[in-house]
Amino acid sequence: MADNTQTEKEFILANPEREISLLGAQDQFVSLLEEGLNVTVNPFGTTIKVAGEPFQVEKTITILQKMDKLVEEGIQLNSADVVSAMKMADRGTLDYFLDLYTETLIKDAKGRPVRVKNYGQRQYIDAIKHNDVTFGVGPAGTGKTYLAVVMAIAALKRGDVEKIILTRPAVEAGESLGFLPGDLKDKVDPYLRPIYDALYAILGAEHTNRLMERGVIEIAPLAYMRGRTLDGAFVILDEAQNTTNAQMKMFLTRLGFGSKMIVNGDVTQIDLPRNAKSGLIQATKILKGVNHIEFVEFSADDVVRHPVVAAIINAYEKLENN
Known part of the structure; x- marks a missing residue:
């Protein structure tokens, strides 16, 4: 029989001025915590009451403590941070949550610090720092591009490289390139949009x-x-699953x-x-273990977009596995 025991605990805010930073504008982080952890979160002034199954309530209180510590250090939280905290709590790695904020990779165009959002991203950054060639393999929304x-812009600013080259195969995803107006650059530019977006953001x-x-x-x-x-x-190949073995x-x-x-x-x-085989799949087989x-490898758990995106990816994976 399922254990339906319900409990309620309180989290006391040491500084009432931190409430908006901790719970988000219009309490947007509250709904994320409630939906993700199946608890009820009720803020009352400096007191935040959390109700639900004991294990989930403890988890929520610990997440609030970690988030409050970051707010205390002047770090501005967003929805992705809250989702990361919940995922790390589910994996039992929440103790490392604060470590993600110790390093600023770069400041973006608006002067905001760019940091890794989860353990998968931390591994990816470490791999890029210590290797000549790094493969990032996994679903959309994990922050690979x-x-x-x-990392390319940071290397350029430090003077480690003289130029940045960004490329991807011009493969049609159900649309025909030939019918698009303009020369080859005009036809391919829409396919390179995610790369432009990242450059413009930084x-x-x-x-x-x-x-x-x-x-x-x-x-x-x-x-x-x-x-x-x-x-x-510094050369980046995006959408590498659409390369042939020869490419x-x-x-x-x-x-x-x-x-x-x-x-x-x-x-x-x-x-x-x-009839064409993916060069990325072949590369993962033949280059593993090369110095x-x-x-x-990223999974749906590393997705830093809206929580529903991870659920969509998992649903499709389940269908394909069946």
């Missing part, structure tokens, strides 16, 4: 466009990489001295023609 661009549109005009940042379809050797560059080999062998490569993709979203190459 954004963090890769963050550098601002004006600064990004200036660096692109000077050739310091280059965004190009994968076909443009053939025959080049990329020295002193992946071509890309990886462009690696030059003083360069870093990041290869990102999601093997559940392959848009290649049916200076590391693979980081």
Whole structure:
């Protein structure tokens, strides 16, 4: 028989001025905690009452304590932070939650610090720092593209590299490139939108466009990489699941001295023609264990978008596994 014992505990705010920072504007974090942990959270002035199953109530109180500690240190929380805390609590890794905030990777265009949001992202950043080639494999929404661009810009600012090259295969995802207006760049630009979005978020549109005009940042379809050797560059290949085996080999062998490569993709979203094999799948099989190459695998638990996105990914995975 299920244990339906209900309990109520109180979390007392040491500083009433921290309430909005802790619970979000219009208590938006409260609804996240209630839905994610199946508890009821009632704020009364400096007291936050949490009711539900004892284990879930304890978990919620611990999460509030960790979040309050961050707020006390002047860190501005958002919904993604709350979702990360809940996921870490479910995994039993909440003790490491505060560690995620010890390092600022870079400041974005609005001056806000960019930090890792979960343990999966922390592993990914560590892999990029310590390897020449890093593969980030996993579902959309895990921050692979954004963090890769963050690390590229940080390396450029430090003077570790002279240029950033961002590329992806121009593969049609059910749409036809040929019918789009303009030249090849015009046709491919919409496919590179996530990369532009990440650059604009970190550098601002004006600064990004200036660096692109000077050739310091280059965004190009994968076909443009053939025959080049990329020295002193930070190179990111996005949507790598849509490369063929030959394209992946071509890309990886462009690696030059003083360069870093990041290869990102999601093997559940392959848009290649049916008879073509994904270069990303082959690479994960043949390059594991090769020195200076590391693979980081993300799961739905690492998704830092709206909590429903993780649930959608899990539902599709379940269908495919069945």
